[in-house]
Amino acid sequence: MHAPAQTSWFGSRAGKAWFGIRANGLRALRLIEDIAAPAGRRPASLAYRPAAGDDEGRVLAESVSPLWTSLFDDRSALVAGKVQNLRVAATKLDGLHFAAGDVFSFWKAVGRPTERRGYVEGRELREGCMISSIGGGLCQLSNALYSAALDAGMRIVERHPHSQVVPGSLAERGRDATVFWNYLDLRFRCERAFAIEARLTQDRLIVRFRGDAAPRREASSRPALRAALVGDPAPAPDDCGDCAQGECVQRFEPAPRSRSTGYLLDEMWPEFDRWIAGRLRSGDFASVPMDGVRRKRPNYAWNSVRNEGVRLVEHRWLALRRSLASRRLQAQGAARQRRLLAFDREFARAFAKAVPYDAEQLVVPVGMLAELVRTGVLGGRRYAVLMTRAPIAMLQRDLDRAAALHPESPTLADFRADEALVRLEETGLGNADSIVTPHTAVADYAGRYGVPVERLEWVFPEFAGKASQGKSLLFPASALGRKGAYEVREACAELGLEVRVLGSASEGEGFWRGTKARAAAPGDIFADVGCVVLPAYVEHRPGLLLKALAAGIPVICSPECGLPAQLPATTVVPAGDARRLVEALKAMDLA
Structure with missing residues (x-):
């Protein structure tokens, strides 16, 4: 120069x-x-x-x-x-x-x-x-x-x-x-x-x-x-880092980039908490709905981000507003899905504003991905995506298949996301540095994006003692088509098995007519349960299946539940296949 x-x-x-x-x-x-x-x-x-x-x-x-x-x-x-x-x-x-x-x-x-x-x-x-x-x-x-x-x-x-x-x-x-x-x-x-x-x-x-x-x-x-200006090109410009102009008013001392990582997190998953704990370093940044550890809110209790040297930003009022709105919404339906997607966008915008401009990398949940792509926050950065749910394209493919099998269902085709939202999410997944998930079906699907997929191990919850096994089935969900309720109803009617249903939402009044169905016990849901059954088309987080396995209760589930087929005491049957479900239940000897 x-x-x-x-x-x-x-x-x-x-x-x-x-x-x-x-x-x-x-x-x-x-x-x-x-x-x-x-x-x-x-x-x-x-x-x-x-x-x-x-x-x-x-x-x-x-x-x-x-x-x-x-x-x-x-x-x-x-x-x-x-x-x-x-x-x-x-x-x-x-x-x-x-x-x-x-x-x-x-x-x-x-x-x-x-x-x-x-x-x-x-x-x-x-x-x-x-x-x-x-x-x-x-x-x-x-x-x-x-x-x-x-x-x-x-x-x-x-x-x-x-x-x-x-x-x-x-x-x-x-x-x-x-x-x-x-x-x-x-x-x-x-x-x-x-x-x-x-x-x-x-x-x-x-x-x-x-x-x-x-x-x-x-x-x-x-x-x-x-x-x-006309003439020969001028020499390369001077830079303050090499300039001898000590008295220049424009002079500045070049500062190094922080090379920090920003973690944009929502509901706590122990699998992701463990993954983050192995990567977090001093100088990193975390944006969360609230500090669940300090405020004793287990669903937001990210232990990994409370390390010394990590800047933690809360969005408590937005989290409270979402919680109150969610309670007022119906248990399922298009209105609920639209409102929850709107809150995902709000959280994404709020979190994005808090990200330091010089953060080199980001870790983001898939629910916020589309809005982060739209607002340009991910540009110029490497980022990993935490798959807290399946991609919308995968969800809607599976729901379309279920709706074709059960056209009488009032819930399986009641909502589909806007095409622009799907396109933005697909773009974000395709440009990610990596995709992180413990869900086997999501990991398999994510292979199509051409980016590295890091498959985590599920974390089994602690369970004191061992559940007393009986002859009843537990259906750990509401009686909805996307959870495999039609197939469970058909199998239980054919085999005369008692089924205990955990959720309150339903495909319609009298859905379980012709079966021995009743609500699960409000205290110990595993009491006298011989098998937990969930042949779902859609299941993001199989927490109750993991808890059942930890209690020593066998599980029958679909691949869409995300558990590895080789897991002990686990039988995997295809979603939508009532005959395979019947065969798997017969092998349980629950009659």
């Missing part, structure tokens, strides 16, 4: 003040110009709707650039800040639609970069130096947009090249466009309607234009509103 001329303490501050005066004057001038600008140069009104991938038309152009480079130390907190700024700005662009003839304006779409809007200190090229500024790094996004606009044959209305070339950037190929609120803008116009996709993967910024096929022509441009 070249050595800049030495500047005094006073000269540095005077220069900064003069720069601010000039910038504010140019901002005022830009506002006046935009008001007076003709229609062909005036920015279009913004029309947003979520981009739908291939449904939005063919890809007109694409620009892909790395988020992390070795030119400026990729351990620097400013590089992490740049990535955070790209996350925020990309969400403003992703899904924008423009009609034929509309003028795109970078600042109209992105808005002013301020701390209140989520922007942080990032690296910015200003007057030959890489400095720290709020919103620094957005030029990587404007470069990508300009490059894609050229490839798509857009008409360039306004563009400003950088004053110096950053090695490895698009400026080396003349495809850069610097921006500075609000007077240095990037603007272009397309003769056909188009949509913008702007997304961050773990290590890349991807910008795509989609639309109908358009005649290919070379892009043309008009002169920029302000003169651009």
